[in-house]
Amino acid sequence: MSDITVFAADKFITMDPNMPEATHVAVRDGRVLAIGDAQCADAWGPVQHDDRLKGATVLPGLIEGHAHMMAGAIWRYAYVGYHDRIDPEGKLWPGLPDADAVVTGLKDYAKGLESDAPIVGWGFDPIFLTSERLSRDHLDQISPDRPIAIIFSNFHLMCVNSRALEMAGYDAGTNVEGVIMGQNGRPTGELQEMAAMFPIMRRLGIDFRGLSQTPEAIRAYAKVAQRAGVTTITDLFSSMEDEDVDVMLEVTSGDFPLRIVPVLGAMGDPATIADKAERLAKRSTDKLRMGAVKLMTDGSIQGWTARVRWPGYIGGQPNGMWNTAPEAIYALCAEMQARGIQMHIHVNGDEAAEVSLDAIEAALSAHPGQGHRHVLQHCQMMDRDLYERAAELGCCTNIFSNHIWYFGDQHVALTLGEDRAHRMDAARSALDAGVPIALHSDAPVTPLGPLFTAWCAVNRRTMSGRVLGAVQCLTVPEALYAITMGAAFTLKLDSEIGSISVGKRADFAVLGDDPTGVDPMALKDISVLGTVSGGTVHLL
Amino acid sequence: MSLPLTVIGGYLGAGKTTLINRLLAEDHGLQLLIMVNDFGAINVDASLIEAAGDDMIALSNGCVCCTMGADLFLAIGDVLDRDLRPDHLVIEASGIADPAAIARVAIAEPDLVYGGVVTVVDALEYDRLSNDPQIGAQVRGQVDVADVVVVSKTDGGAWPEALGVAAVPLAEIDVVGPLVCGMTPAQVPEGLATHPSYVRWHGTMRGAVERSDLIARLEARPVGLFRMKGFVSAPQGRVWEVHCVGRQVTVKEGSGPLGLVGIGLSGRVKRSQLDNWWRGFDL
Ligand SMILES: [Zn+2]
Numbered sequence: 001m002s003d004i005t006v007f008a009a010d011k012f013i014t015m016d017p018n019m020p021e022a023t024h025v026a027v028r029d030g031r032v033l034a035i036g037d038a039q040c041a042d043a044w045g046p047v048q049h050d051d052r053l054k055g056a057t058v059l060p061g062l063i064e065g066h067a068h069m070m071a072g073a074i075w076r077y078a079y080v081g082y083h084d085r086i087d088p089e090g091k092l093w094p095g096l097p098d099a100d101a102v103v104t105g106l107k108d109y110a111k112g113l114e115s116d117a118p119i120v121g122w123g124f125d126p127i128f129l130t131s132e133r134l135s136r137d138h139l140d141q142i143s144p145d146r147p148i149a150i151i152f153s154n155f156h157l158m159c160v161n162s163r164a165l166e167m168a169g170y171d172a173g174t175n176v177e178g179v180i181m182g183q184n185g186r187p188t189g190e191l192q193e194m195a196a197m198f199p200i201m202r203r204l205g206i207d208f209r210g211l212s213q214t215p216e217a218i219r220a221y222a223k224v225a226q227r228a229g230v231t232t233i234t235d236l237f238s239s240m241e242d243e244d245v246d247v248m249l250e251v252t253s254g255d256f257p258l259r260i261v262p263v264l265g266a267m268g269d270p271a272t273i274a275d276k277a278e279r280l281a282k283r284s285t286d287k288l289r290m291g292a293v294k295l296m297t298d299g300s301i302q303g304w305t306a307r308v309r310w311p312g313y314i315g316g317q318p319n320g321m322w323n324t325a326p327e328a329i330y331a332l333c334a335e336m337q338a339r340g341i342q343m344h345i346h347v348n349g350d351e352a353a354e355v356s357l358d359a360i361e362a363a364l365s366a367h368p369g370q371g372h373r374h375v376l377q378h379c380q381m382m383d384r385d386l387y388e389r390a391a392e393l394g395c396c397t398n399i400f401s402n403h404i405w406y407f408g409d410q411h412v413a414l415t416l417g418e419d420r421a422h423r424m425d426a427a428r429s430a431l432d433a434g435v436p437i438a439l440h441s442d443a444p445v446t447p448l449g450p451l452f453t454a455w456c457a458v459n460r461r462t463m464s465g466r467v468l469g470a471v472q473c474l475t476v477p478e479a480l481y482a483i484t485m486g487a488a489f490t491l492k493l494d495s496e497i498g499s500i501s502v503g504k505r506a507d508f509a510v511l512g513d514d515p516t517g518v519d520p521m522a523l524k525d526i527s528v529l530g531t532v533s534g535g536t537v538h539l540l
Numbered sequence: 541m542s543l544p545l546t547v548i549g550g551y552l553g554a555g556k557t558t559l560i561n562r563l564l565a566e567d568h569g570l571q572l573l574i575m576v577n578d579f580g581a582i583n584v585d586a587s588l589i590e591a592a593g594d595d596m597i598a599l600s601n602g603c604v605c606c607t608m609g610a611d612l613f614l615a616i617g618d619v620l621d622r623d624l625r626p627d628h629l630v631i632e633a634s635g636i637a638d639p640a641a642i643a644r645v646a647i648a649e650p651d652l653v654y655g656g657v658v659t660v661v662d663a664l665e666y667d668r669l670s671n672d673p674q675i676g677a678q679v680r681g682q683v684d685v686a687d688v689v690v691v692s693k694t695d696g697g698a699w700p701e702a703l704g705v706a707a708v709p710l711a712e713i714d715v716v717g718p719l720v721c722g723m724t725p726a727q728v729p730e731g732l733a734t735h736p737s738y739v740r741w742h743g744t745m746r747g748a749v750e751r752s753d754l755i756a757r758l759e760a761r762p763v764g765l766f767r768m769k770g771f772v773s774a775p776q777g778r779v780w781e782v783h784c785v786g787r788q789v790t791v792k793e794g795s796g797p798l799g800l801v802g803i804g805l806s807g808r809v810k811r812s813q814l815d816n817w818w819r820g821f822d823l
Contacts, residue, residue: 169650176648178638194613195644200798203616239610242638265610269578307674320679325552325636326674355674474628 004028005535006038009053011514013502015484016450025058027506029306030534035500050327052537056529057514059480060499061231061507062450063487065398066344066377066440069235069262070211072220074122074444078109081123081151083406085447088223090540098131099138106142118204119143121150123444124159127302127410128463134159134388135182136189149200152498153445154303155208158197159189168199182322218251222258227536228448229509229528231259232488232497236344236377237294238262240276240412245283245290252287257533259287259443259507262429263344266293267324270335277341286505286534292342294377295332297321298352301380302407306349308381314417320349330359333374337363342492343374344398357389364393375490378442380424381416385488387433394396396490398438399425401445401456403470408462427457431478438487439479454479455524476520508532510539543620545629545646546655546720550684551669555692556632556662557581561714564565564588564603568717571602573626575615576609577634583699592769610640618653627693628655628721633722642684647788657678657727658720659686663693671772676810687786688719688766713737717802721809722767722785723725737794741802741814748773751791754780758789761802761817769800771795 005027007306012022012035017256021036026034027043034040041047072088079085079093080102085091096102106119113119119142126133139148139161147164150156165171170179170187177198191197211233225233237245240262252260264280266273271295279293298320299305305320306315324332327509329345331529333528336343347353353376360374369532375396376382380403390397403411404425411421413531423429429438439453457474460467467473474482488498497505530539550556560574564584577583580599582605595607604626608615611749612631624682629652633639639657646652659682662669669679683689689707691700714737737811761768761784767778769783771794781794786803802814 168648170648177644179648193642193644196648198613198616198645199649201613202620207614209611241609253579267577267610268607269580272578272580321678322636322675327552328635351674 002048004033004041004044004047005060006041006047007048007053007532009048009056009058011090012500013480013514013516015481016499016501020356022500025506027502027535030506030536032500032501032502032504032506037297041168046382050537052539053508053510053532057511058500059229059509059511059515060484061490061497061531061533062229062483062509063247063376063438063444063498064225064230064233064440064448064450064489065438066229066236066336066400067233067443068237069213069217069221069260070208071448072219072222072224073211073214073444075220075226076118077151077259078483079123080105080121081153082125082128083447085123086227088220090227092400094380096118097144098129099134101129102134103138104142106148110142110146115145117147118147118164120204120206121148123153124150124172125153127407129240131186133188133190136161136187138166139189145202149204149206151206154300156303157190157192158200160191160200162533164200164204165189166238167203170199186388191291201422205325212238213247217245218248218260221260222256222424224443224448225258227528227540228450229531230448230450231257231507231510231531232491233258233260234262234491237296240264240280240290245280249285250281250289254535256287257531257536257538258499259533261289261292263292263294264290266332266343267296272286274335274339274341275490278339280529287488289491292344295329295343295345295356297345297356297387301348302410304415306350306381308349308416309351309354309367309501313415313520315414319351326355326359329355333359333363334366337369337372337374338367340369342372344377345374346377347382347424348380350383353379353382353386357386357393357395360393360395361389362365370394373490373492377440377459379430382419382430383423383426383431384433387430387435390430391434395428396438398440398487399430399457400442401425401429401453402441404460405456405462406446408468409464409466412468423458423472424469426469426472427474427482428472431474436486436489436494437472437482438490449524450483451526452524454483454515455483455520458523476516476523479523480515506532506535542651542653542683543625543629544547544653545556545616545631545643545659546654547639547643547773548660548720549632549633549637549657549663549686550635550660550676550681551665551682552635553661553665554635555710556660557719558692559658559660559690559710560605560632562603562716563720563767564599564605564708565716566715568715568721570627570717572604572628572721573605573619573629573631574605574630575612576605576610576632585669589732602619612740613645614654616645619669620649625770636675638678638681640683653783654785654788654790655704655790656687656764657720658688658690659683659698660710661703662702662752663698667702671700674720687788690719707806708808713805722769722803737763738819739804739806739809739811739814740797743802744817745772747781748775750775751780754782755791758784758791762813762815764804765779765802766804766813768800770800771798772800773798779815783792
């Protein structure tokens with residue numbers, strides 16, 4: 001049997017300007033051998049034809065440059081968010097628009113559980129609710145006997161029922177900051193921040209560690225990715241102990257349909273982190289790429305914890321909080337730059353972006369070197385001047401375009417105001433400045449789906465339907481480039497993936513329609529039929 | 541038995557590790573588990589080290605020092621799930637962290653008890669840092685939430701003018717164990733007598749007392765008595781277990797020998813103040 005497979009499709013959109021479109025792609029040893037028509041690989045010897053992609057439009061495998069592995073395993077809990085969402089098995093979870101809908105939805109869900117099993121929900125976001133706040137009284141309607149905890153979408157808050165409060169020992173006599181008390185002097189059920197949530201998580205067995213690194217979590221992540229046409233994905237703040245790496249290597253071997261780029265969380269002593277990153281890099285395989293690090297700097301804009309420049313938040317909230325002190329950001333940048341380790345730096349507010357660029361500039365003058373491709377992540381408030389500096393310093397930016405749709409209206413009304421909201425996630429400014437860009441979902445914060453993310457960057461619609469900052473819209477080809485080649489570039493994988501080019505991995509996204517042919521407003525509605533990873537077909 | 545948790549806060553370079561190194565080396569008789577951000581500056585006499593790994597050092601005095609890994613709260617959960625818990629858990633907060641956000645878990649979690657926030661301040665740097673436009677608010681916040689503030693690098697008479705709260709120079713405290721971890725009642729009578737840094741106090745009560753009355757009285761205690769613990773009679777033959785650190789007062793049902801012990805720092809509190817306060821309380 002021939003070792004060359006020629007795939008036929010309605011159209012391959014290659015993202016390679018030398019051969020932008022084709023009807024056939026030949027694959028050998030998991031890599032692209034030839035591109036063209038049905039005869040494109042004949043010069044290489046006998047071929048076998050594969051028609052499984054026939055009728056589909058095929059893109060390079062989509063690449064998600066900023067997501068978290070828990071996006072897969074979080075589905076072990078019941079989804080109770082405002083928007084419709086699809087789980088790894090393809091089941092649609094309809095959005096729940098208010099507290100009563102959450103009650104009804106979970107009553108149904110509870111029918112499938114043992115009578116005393118806890119119910120844990122996730123994805124709830126009060127920012128979208130106009131009705132009263134979710135409370136224990138709502139959750140007690142679901143069940144007074146079994147403990148119930150609803151984790152909010154930001155993972156900083158939860159709401160629990162009376163049974164769970166009782167298990168944690170929370171009552172009228174409790175005086176703990178973060179255990180919210182009602183007018184009647186009893187806890188309302190809402191718990192804020194880890195300290196207050198800890199007794200519940202411990203007693204209900206809610207374990208965020210189990211949502212990453214376990215074999216089930218890794219496989220669930222692959223399923224979520226496959227449904228989104230994604231063949232390479234990051235896990236952008238990984239702890240990765242040696243045992244974790246063993247598990248990941250084991251699970252991702254063979255025909256695993258996903259390349260994972262776990263990025264080591266950098267909190268603590270720079271040299272120790274750099275040593276660990278170097279050790280991890282040595283254990284990399286094709287499907288598991290390690291060696292980069294992730295820095296946290298500030299918080300989130302909608303939580304008013306991002307560090308923003310003058311004039312700050314429109315509600316007069318105090319400036320946000322550093323998760324890493326600027327001085328420590330400088331020290332980390334210096335060490336990583338000196339050691340040749342790529343950094344992904346979380347920057348939501350513009351002050352955080354500015355400090356990070358200052359730190360990179362200082363690191364570059366102390367340790368000159370090219371090709372570092374440090375990536376600013378989120379970049380939600382960066383404006384023209386910061387993008388120009390990013391370009392000067394050889395940095396990339398990975399822009400959180402999904403925010404425009406999910407939180408754009410809230411940013412206008414509650415955090416930054418109309419003017420600055422227009423330049424949020426300013427992908428056009430980035431391209432104008434010559435900065436390489438990717439676009440991301442930060443799944444599970446928003447759903448994984450690069451086509452949806454591209455739709456956000458192209459149309460800049462908010463949930464209310466308005467266009468937020470039309471001048472920052474991308475064209476469809478620019479957005480498609482950003483979710484393939486752009487993201488590959490930010491991961492330093494652009495020589496291997498990101499386009500359908502001879503020599504690259506045969507990673508494809510198999511789509512039901514042509515994203516360059518549909519109305520740009522329909523980009524998000526294009527169906528994903530599956531993926532091809534290293535030449536192996538994984539249709540849904 | 542609940543596990544006491546103390547959090548050591550303070551900005552980068554403030555001297556948290558100096559305090560931890562002293563705690564590890566002292567002969568306090570407690571099996572401490574100390575979680576630090578990294579081992580870089582941990583420095584204990586090699587002769588005290590019984591075992592050492594990548595992320596753990598065990599000392600011959602029973603103390604263990606370890607790095608906390610990626611998720612602090614998971615690490616706390618792991619300690620609570622052990623068969624053999626330490627006598628006291630001490631966590632070094634990272635330089636920019638709000639130590640109270642960590643310490644609060646000890647108030648929330650029934651298996652933990654609040655051991656306080658000790659914030660370390662650098663005498664030479666605090667004035668500058670606390671006024672820094674980027675980090676000033678967070679640095680001042682670490683002092684605001686502290687039950688005890690200790691000041692490092694005071695040699696030469698340096699003192700942070702901007703501090704604005706009572707604080708003690710670290711160099712003047714002869715043993716730091718009582719400050720950070722308190723004492724078990726059994727240790728107090730002799731243990732502290734020899735240490736001039738501390739005033740110790742001991743009280744007993746004859747009658748039973750309602751919880752709310754007890755809390756009101758404990759909250760009215762002289763502020764210099766920053767740690768107090770023990771057991772008090774409750775109505776119907778029950779017993780209240782009392783833990784006080786700084787402003788935090790915890791009273792819950794428990795069992796143990798009746799009596800309260802407390803310590804304060806010399807110069808911050810006088811025996812006569814304590815006795816006056818307690819006389820009004822003795823039913
Ligand atoms: Zn993220």
